[in-house]
Amino acid sequence: MAGAEAGQAINNEATVAASGRLRAPLYVAWQITNECNFACMHCIEESGPGKRFRDELDETQVFAALEQMMALGVPYLSFSGGEPMTHPLFFAMVEYACGRGAQLKIETNGHYLTAEACARLRDLGVKAVQVSLDGASRAAFNRIRVLGEFDTVVAGIQRLRDAGVPIEINFSPTRFNVAEIGAAVDLAYGLGAYSFYTGRTMYTGNAVKAWRHLEVAEDDYAGFFDVLRAKAAEYKGRMRVYFHEVGLLEELRYRLREPAALLIVLPNGLVKLINALPFVCGDLRRDTLEDVWARFQSAWHDPRVASFVDELSRDPGKTRALHQWIHL
Amino acid sequence: MKLAKYVKFREEKFGGVLFETQSEKVFTLNPTAAAVVREIGAGIDEDKIATRIAERFNGDARTIQQEVLSFLRDLRSKGLAQD
Numbered sequence: 322m323a324g325a326e327a328g329q330a331i332n333n334e335a336t337v338a339a340s341g342r343l344r345a346p347l348y349v350a351w352q353i354t355n356e357c358n359f360a361c362m363h364c365i366e367e368s369g370p371g372k373r374f375r376d377e378l379d380e381t382q383v384f385a386a387l388e389q390m391m392a393l394g395v396p397y398l399s400f401s402g403g404e405p406m407t408h409p410l411f412f413a414m415v416e417y418a419c420g421r422g423a424q425l426k427i428e429t430n431g432h433y434l435t436a437e438a439c440a441r442l443r444d445l446g447v448k449a450v451q452v453s454l455d456g457a458s459r460a461a462f463n464r465i466r467v468l469g470e471f472d473t474v475v476a477g478i479q480r481l482r483d484a485g486v487p488i489e490i491n492f493s494p495t496r497f498n499v500a501e502i503g504a505a506v507d508l509a510y511g512l513g514a515y516s517f518y519t520g521r522t523m524y525t526g527n528a529v530k531a532w533r534h535l536e537v538a539e540d541d542y543a544g545f546f547d548v549l550r551a552k553a554a555e556y557k558g559r560m561r562v563y564f565h566e567v568g569l570l571e572e573l574r575y576r577l578r579e580p581a582a583l584l585i586v587l588p589n590g591l592v593k594l595i596n597a598l599p600f601v602c603g604d605l606r607r608d609t610l611e612d613v614w615a616r617f618q619s620a621w622h623d624p625r626v627a628s629f630v631d632e633l634s635r636d637p638g639k640t641r642a643l644h645q646w647i648h649l
Numbered sequence: 650m651k652l653a654k655y656v657k658f659r660e661e662k663f664g665g666v667l668f669e670t671q672s673e674k675v676f677t678l679n680p681t682a683a684a685v686v687r688e689i690g691a692g693i694d695e696d697k698i699a700t701r702i703a704e705r706f707n708g709d710a711r712t713i714q715q716e717v718l719s720f721l722r723d724l725r726s727k728g729l730a731q732d
Contacts, residue, residue: 342663347675397668
């Protein structure tokens with residue numbers, strides 16, 4: 322290609338680019354365990370105490386998978402769960418990924434953020450720690466984060482800030498915390514966050530059972546997003562306020578056309594197309610990451626995937642079955 | 650000049666990608682642009698990159714140099730590279 326094209330060198334910009342032409346994923350979101358010390362009302366993964374999968378990857382499998390990710394040049398990983406910090410190999414995995422040059426985000430409930438843990442995460446060079454903080458009040462937070470404690474989590478975030486670890490905050494709206502969104506954004510900024518993420522809470526996992534307590538009315542969502550637009554403008558240049566206003570269906574229809582270069586790895590090594598669909602396209606216990614990536618790209622064209630999305634438009638309640646995995 | 654702290658570069662058949670992991674934005678690069686980013690990664694001085702790229706790719710050298718300089722400015726303005 323001629324040098325004259327250098328002027329159009331940056332010719333595409335997207336959030337986690339479409340996967341079609343890439344030789345490997347750009348982002349692996351790895352749910353490293355389903356175990357959690359909280360039992361959140363809305364948890365997509367139905368995590369909780371004693372909810373570790375019986376067949377979660379063992380030490381050899383974990384590091385074999387990590388090695389493949391590094392060898393293929395996956396630049397960005399996240400470790401989530403469950404609560405990733407309950408995993409016995411958590412810090413060894415962080416050390417391995419960061420030591421091999423990957424950028425790593427930890428998605429945690431914030432309960433285990435001791436001063437020592439925060440210093441260790443800083444020293445290992447994690448890109449960011451994302452903490453779920455669903456509310457600006459102890460009452461709202463403790464209601465949704467069953468077994469969680471607002472004051473402990475806020476203290477953990479303060480320790481991250483004191484250690485100099487970049488902080489992201491995640492907020493899941495419910496009917497009882499939706500009015501706190503403005504105060505929650507302010508709190509996140511006050512705690513030193515550089516990013517704030519939110520979007521519509523999904524009807525799946527634990528949320529199915531608790532939906533009557535969680536469901537946010539459309540009018541309330543309208544006000545919620547109005548506040549977020551105002552807060553995004555208010556904090557521009559100081560903290561990024563990200564929010565996904567479109568519903569799940571719109572997102573899935575877009576992904577059918579443009580699958581993201583993102584693999585979702587479950588604690589047992591199964592690889593999903595996307596969190597919001599039940600389809601599995603590989604198993605890192607027996608498939609190479611390269612094979613899984615090739616299958617991921619063809620799996621998005623499987624007619625069962627488009628059919629599921631079509632059915633979802635007629636029956637939004639189908640998301641309740643996301644954990645009944647369908648192997649493509 | 651160097652890539653910004655949260656920017657990762659990966660070579661691809663079509664050229665390469667720059668992944669800004671803080672905003673999770675991806676920028677695709679054609680082969681020439683990927684070559685420029687490789688030069689940055691190799692620690693080549695900014696004022697020498699345009700000449701080196703012009704020597705390597707076919708086309709009018711002056712045009713290529715101007716476009717490389719424009720691309721370098723673009724990288725800096727998007728926060729993808731820094732001094």
